[in-house]
Amino acid sequence: MAAERARPLEHPLPQAASRPLGHWFREHPFVWVGAVLGLVLLAGLFFAFMQADAAEVARGKQLYTEKKCSVCHSIAGQGGRAGPALDGVGKKWTLDKMVAFLRSPSSVNPKSAMPPARGTPEEIRSIAAYVMSLR
16 A cells, blocks of 8 residues: 655645735835825824924913913922912823813812913913923
């Protein structure tokens, strides 16, 4: 009885799927173009957001001074003591919670003696952005 020859095992994946990934990208160059354009767009949006955020923080710092927030609050030991120090507030709260607090402090903290911030919604958001930058 002659020894039967073993059949090679068939690969479970189709032939195209077993090719290297680079081969697939060479056959579909628009995938590369789309991926690169997508990354460039995301990077641009990220940097635009960061610049807008930096401008808003700078405006908030200016408003913090103009509206005399430092009469009651201190930052890095400079300012009043009637309200809490604002160092590290950015670690504890979200921007939205800070905006809500500035608009109506007692709605967020019923024990707060702070009066509502005066200003446009944009100004209040800028002040909140500045305070949130104090990490």
